[in-house]
Amino acid sequence: MSIDLNHTIVHARDKQAEAEFFGHILGLKVGAPWGPFVPVEADNGVTFDFMDSTEVQGQHYAFLVTDEEFDQIFARIKEAGITYWADPAHRKPGEINHHYGGRGVYFDSPNGHNLEAITSPYA
Template structure:
């Protein structure tokens, strides 16, 4: 049986603000404190645990999270991105400002969270075996 990812830790300057940023975009319930972390539960039992105590703010290294969502979920996320006046891009290099991508026949966009982590939302998986 292949391993299943249980949780990942995202370094942040303000774990509550970063977790709320993600739950707002996802249209999910408010994040919950879990020990020293602020946890965002997602599909399959995975949690994204935000931590603001592990590294200093100048040591945060940008990470990338990609969320595969349904067309309906994407519509909601896209609406919340626009309502929040967030900059978004069609690619991870920020070359397509305020545009969606349509790779593999789906839709996708990238936003940066408060600490500069790249958050991607896509409707068609582009990974190996998809």
């Protein structure tokens, strides 16, 4: 039996705006609203289903990307003037990391979700 993550619900104060942010920065398509959700689908079929909520507790989402995708994501982060860090605790601003022979960057979404793009999975 294979167990795969299919979807996760992401709480946001404005589901459409948060979905658009994820889609734009990560280069993913924002889907049509479905019930109370606005979906953004990753290339592996997992959907991030954004839902309006008055209480949003920031979560961490890490995305494994190719070097080319990292370059594109990082360019969009810098172009948008988004603060970024080399670490999840946000102690190294304006830097990226080079863990496990790859590159990684952390940045926050407008709703305080801690996002990470990495080119090499952690051991």
